Every structure is written in C-alpha cells, then in structure tokens.
Amino acid sequence: MSISPSPRRCALVTGATQGIGLAIAGRLAASGCDVILHGIEAQELGTRVAGSLAQATGVHAAYVQADLSSQEAAADLVDQATRAMRSPDILINNAGIQHTCPIESFPTDRWNAILAVNLTAAFLAMRAAVPGMRARGWGRIVNIASVHGLVASVNKAAYLAAKHGLVGLSKGVALETAAQGITVNCICPGWTDTPIIAPQIEARAALFAGDRQAGIRDLLREKQPNLTLLPPERMGDVAVFLCSDAASGITGVALPVDGGWTAQ
Ligand SMILES: NC(=O)c1ccc[n+]([C@@H]2O[C@H](COP(=O)([O-])OP(=O)(O)OC[C@H]3O[C@@H](n4cnc5c(N)ncnc54)[C@H](O)[C@@H]3O)[C@@H](O)[C@H]2O)c1
Known part of the structure; x- marks a missing residue:
C-alpha cells in the first residue's frame, strides 16, 4: 500500500519513539511519507531514532520533543513540527x-493526566493541524x-473516559472536515505487544507465580x-491504509484491530 507520492506527504506521529507510534512512523516512512516523530524523550535520543528511520527508508525524518500533559506544549506541537519540517498532511x-x-481509590492526578495526554492533546493537535489540511484540500x-473506546473493562475509569471521548471527538471532527478532502478515523487496538501493557501483564503473572507467559x-x-x-506493526499497516487514497471514502470510523475482542 502506498500513499500518493506526489506531493510527498508529511506525517506527524505523537509518542513515536517506541511501541505503536514507532511502528506507525516506520510504516508511513516505508510508504514514502516524510515523518516528524514526537516524543517526551530528550532531543538527542529522538533525533537518533529519526535518523535511523531516515537512513532505513530514504525519507526525511525529524524529531520534536513535548510533554503532552501540558496544554501549552500540546497546543504548540503542530507549530513546532511545522518549524522542524513543514505543516503536516497526516496527523x-x-x-x-x-x-x-x-x-473508589482512583487518584485524581492520574485521572487528569490520562485525560490530558490521551484526549486533550489530541483535540489541541487536531485544532492546530486542520487549518493547513483545509488550505491544501487534503x-x-x-x-x-x-x-476501550468502544467497550469497557473494570478498573480503567479514566482510560475509558478518554478513549470513548476520543472516538466521539473524532466523529465530530470527521463531519466538520469531510467536504475538504480530510478524513478523521480511529484505530481501536486490542492487546498489543508494547510497554504500556507491561504493568497489567506483571499483575496477571503474579497470579501464576510470576510466570509471564x-x-x-x-x-x-x-x-x-x-x-x-x-504486533504493533499491524496498527502501522492499518494506519497506512487509512492514509491511502484507497481509504478516501472512510471517515468518522472507529476501526477495531483487536483479534475479535469487540465481536463478542
Ligand atoms: N498496547 C496496547 O495493548 C494498546 C491497546 C489499545 C490502545 N493502545 C494505545 O496505543 C497508543 C500507543 O501506546 P503503546 O501501546 O505503543 O504504548 P507505549 O507506552 O509504548 O507508547 C506510548 C507513547 O506515548 C508517549 N507518552 C506518554 N506520556 C506522554 C506525555 N506526557 N507526553 C508525550 N508523550 C507521552 C510515550 O513516550 C510513548 O511513546 C496509546 O494511545 C495506547 O492507549 C495500546
């Protein structure tokens, strides 16, 4: 699957130094997009990751650092990315x-942090990215x-609120931008092999005398x-599809990539 090569598209991927974000950035770069990786890590580390990606794929890659729990930093992210490369066609x-x-014991600071990073930062980045996309008509x-944007599990109050919110927010922005060549969709992963699930695996392994498998x-x-x-690469493949011309008629969708989880 390729993404229209002319003009060469520029993608900004948040949380792209590891896990699903890195896999998506890798797949977008392999399909010919220039890529701006965002991360919370120091500039030196991120620049190294971007450099390896550029070397492996031949596209341009840059790195921008921002703590997305800060509204100011999240609101400035797209401008920062534009300064580092150019205005993103893909976010x-x-x-x-x-x-x-x-x-009963969910800490307020964890609630606020999860809402800030998983939901508010996406709102702020979309708000900043849409005008450039509208102007280019793509x-x-x-x-x-x-x-967890579609169904619930126990003990995930803030994550559920943020992810259900993100699905609703995406539908709304999809409607607002549908006539300007812009699509807005969600990918809804099930259990994916990345660091974010490590604490949940450890907790479950403890019930089996520490046996991780x-x-x-x-x-x-x-x-x-x-x-x-x-594998996180499956999310990368689906992201590339949603960014391709083949998916130009798909907007406002929340697409499960979940091994059948939400079919039950
Ligand atoms: N792994 C799964 O099973 C799974 C399932 C469903 C959804 N997801 C979602 O996929 C996305 C990627 O997660 P992942 O599985 O790759 O986990 P991960 O922990 O490897 O990646 C999360 C990324 O977010 C970044 N990040 C965290 N806090 C940040 C902050 N304050 N500012 C800026 N960046 C910050 C991290 O640095 C990291 O790059 C997340 O939105 C997660 O909710 C993951």
Missing part, C-alpha cells in the same frame, strides 16, 4: 498512558483509541479470541 495522535485502579487524521495467556483468554498479542 497520528498516538501518545497515551494508562492507570488501572478501582473507582488531510488524514488517525487517532489511536482502543477497544501464563499471565499473557490468561489475559488473552479473557478478552481476545485470536489468543495472540498483536
């Missing part, structure tokens, strides 16, 4: 955090929500019928 809101805890926004099997059996942790 992938991927950065996210998780905290699991029963509602844009692709892919928001990485979750199965047994913990993973138990988590998958409970929710994910394919019984396999999804």
Whole structure:
C-alpha cells in the first residue's frame, strides 16, 4: 500500500519513539511519507531514532520533543513540527498512558493526566493541524483509541473516559472536515505487544507465580479470541491504509484491530 507520492506527504506521529507510534512512523516512512516523530524523550535520543528511520527508508525524518500533559506544549506541537519540517498532511495522535485502579481509590492526578495526554492533546493537535489540511484540500487524521473506546473493562475509569471521548471527538471532527478532502478515523487496538501493557501483564503473572507467559495467556483468554498479542506493526499497516487514497471514502470510523475482542 502506498500513499500518493506526489506531493510527498508529511506525517506527524505523537509518542513515536517506541511501541505503536514507532511502528506507525516506520510504516508511513516505508510508504514514502516524510515523518516528524514526537516524543517526551530528550532531543538527542529522538533525533537518533529519526535518523535511523531516515537512513532505513530514504525519507526525511525529524524529531520534536513535548510533554503532552501540558496544554501549552500540546497546543504548540503542530507549530513546532511545522518549524522542524513543514505543516503536516497526516496527523497520528498516538501518545497515551494508562492507570488501572478501582473507582473508589482512583487518584485524581492520574485521572487528569490520562485525560490530558490521551484526549486533550489530541483535540489541541487536531485544532492546530486542520487549518493547513483545509488550505491544501487534503488531510488524514488517525487517532489511536482502543477497544476501550468502544467497550469497557473494570478498573480503567479514566482510560475509558478518554478513549470513548476520543472516538466521539473524532466523529465530530470527521463531519466538520469531510467536504475538504480530510478524513478523521480511529484505530481501536486490542492487546498489543508494547510497554504500556507491561504493568497489567506483571499483575496477571503474579497470579501464576510470576510466570509471564501464563499471565499473557490468561489475559488473552479473557478478552481476545485470536489468543495472540498483536504486533504493533499491524496498527502501522492499518494506519497506512487509512492514509491511502484507497481509504478516501472512510471517515468518522472507529476501526477495531483487536483479534475479535469487540465481536463478542
Ligand atoms: N498496547 C496496547 O495493548 C494498546 C491497546 C489499545 C490502545 N493502545 C494505545 O496505543 C497508543 C500507543 O501506546 P503503546 O501501546 O505503543 O504504548 P507505549 O507506552 O509504548 O507508547 C506510548 C507513547 O506515548 C508517549 N507518552 C506518554 N506520556 C506522554 C506525555 N506526557 N507526553 C508525550 N508523550 C507521552 C510515550 O513516550 C510513548 O511513546 C496509546 O494511545 C495506547 O492507549 C495500546
């Protein structure tokens, strides 16, 4: 799958130094897009990651650093990316955090942080990116929500609120931009093999005398019928599809990539 090569598109991917974000940036670069990686890590580390990607794929890659729990930093992200390369044609809101805890003891600071990074930062980035996309008559926004944007699990109050919010927000922006060649969609991953799920795997492994594989099997059996942790590259492949001309008629969709989780 390729993304229209002329003009060469420029993609901004948040949370792109590891996990799903890095896999999406890699797939976009491999399909011919210039890529601006965002991360919370120091400039030197991020620049190294961007450099390796550029070397491996032959596209231009840059890195911008921002803590997206800060509204000021999140509101400035697209401008920062534009200064680092150019105004993004493709925006992938991927950065996210998780905290699991029963509602009675859910800490307010974790609630605020999860809403800020997983939802408010995506709103602020879309608000800043849409005018450039409108002016060019082409844009692709892919928001990485979750199965938890569609269905619930216990002990995930803030994450559920943020991801359900992100699905609704994406539908609204899809309607506002549909006539200008812009699409806005969500990918809703199930269990995917990245660092964000490590604490949940550890907690489950503890029920099996610390056996990590047994913990993973138990988590998958409970929710994910394919019984396999999804490779982050699968999200990259779907993101490339949603950014391609083949998907120009798809907007306002929340697409599960979840091994059957939400089919149940
Ligand atoms: N892995 C899964 O099973 C799974 C399932 C459903 C949805 N998701 C979603 O996928 C997205 C990517 O997560 P992942 O699985 O790759 O996990 P990850 O922990 O590897 O990646 C999260 C990224 O967000 C960045 N980030 C966190 N806090 C930040 C902050 N304050 N400012 C800027 N960046 C920040 C991290 O640096 C990291 O790059 C998240 O939105 C997550 O909710 C993951």
